[in-house]
Amino acid sequence: TQTTRPQRMLAAVQKSATRGDPRSVVKAIDQFCRQKEWAMNVGDEKGCILDSVVTEVNPATVLELGTYCAYSTVRIASLLPPDAKLITLEFNPHNAAIARQVIAWAGLGDKIQLVEGPSGDWIPKMKEKFGIETFDLVFLDHWKDRYLPDTKLMEECGLLRKGSVLLADNVICPGTPDYLEYIRNSPRYKSQYFRSHLEYTKVEDGLEKSVFLG
Numbered sequence: 001t002q003t004t005r006p007q008r009m010l011a012a013v014q015k016s017a018t019r020g021d022p023r024s025v026v027k028a029i030d031q032f033c034r035q036k037e038w039a040m041n042v043g044d045e046k047g048c049i050l051d052s053v054v055t056e057v058n059p060a061t062v063l064e065l066g067t068y069c070a071y072s073t074v075r076i077a078s079l080l081p082p083d084a085k086l087i088t089l090e091f092n093p094h095n096a097a098i099a100r101q102v103i104a105w106a107g108l109g110d111k112i113q114l115v116e117g118p119s120g121d122w123i124p125k126m127k128e129k130f131g132i133e134t135f136d137l138v139f140l141d142h143w144k145d146r147y148l149p150d151t152k153l154m155e156e157c158g159l160l161r162k163g164s165v166l167l168a169d170n171v172i173c174p175g176t177p178d179y180l181e182y183i184r185n186s187p188r189y190k191s192q193y194f195r196s197h198l199e200y201t202k203v204e205d206g207l208e209k210s211v212f213l214g
């Protein structure tokens with residue numbers, strides 16, 4: 001029977017990466033996507049920008065919207081300080097199942113909590129279910145038309161504090177026009193565009209980093 005792309009990506013990790021070595025998991029996925037099949041991971045070029053933002057923020061609490069196969073989840077978690085917590089939301093059960101195995105292979109199960117379900121349902125429950133007051137860093141990489149509504153929801157739920165950083169993938173390709181228009185014109189954010197390329201291609205894309213001003 002036919003395998004899925006996430007299943008083939010996991011097989012590549014289990015074949016080429018070293019258990020407990022997150023960077024080798026990242027490398028194995030990038031190699032698979034360059035040599036075998038394109039997949040919508042943030043990739044290595046934008047991934048380096050992601051790494052620099054994570055290192056700069058040095059977050060104690062991170063929220064990721066859209067786990068997919070946990071490439072960026074593992075990439076972020078590998079840079080977190082010892083007691084930091086990363087919560088990642090994924091509503092496709094098949095993708096979540098693959099992501100859990102990638103996270104386990106990387107040995108990051110104690111830093112990452114994968115929550116299965118839609119962001120719209122879970123964002124309002126972050127305080128009561130996970131004891132999270134605010135997020136120091138949010139990585140947006142889910143459906144592109146959900147970046148704006150979920151950002152407004154995070155504001156309403158008081159999950160952002162002065163200095164919280166939002167980092168959004170794909171603001172050029174596929175593009176998130178309503179989110180960009182809002183975040184770049186809102187007096188409550190200071191935004192910066194990091195120009196790059198769509199993962200594994202020469203097409204322009206970039207990350208938008210926005211600091212919440214309170």
Ligand SMILES: CNc1ncnc2c1ncn2[C@@H]1O[C@H](/C=C/CNC(=O)c2cc(-c3ccc(F)cc3)cc(O)c2O)[C@@H](O)[C@H]1O
Nearest residue numbers: 040066068089090091092095117118119141142143146174
């Ligand atoms: C809406 N709330 C949600 N709550 C929880 N999980 C959600 C979710 N929305 C989507 N998801 C999950 O996130 C993942 C979706 C990611 C969407 N990403 C993209 O569409 C995307 C697409 C491209 C892309 C770019 C060019 C192209 F030609 C084709 C694709 C590149 C990227 O980097 C992307 O991130 C899936 O695993 C989905 O099940």
Ligand SMILES: [Mg+2]
Nearest residue numbers: 042141169170
């Ligand atoms: Mg993306």
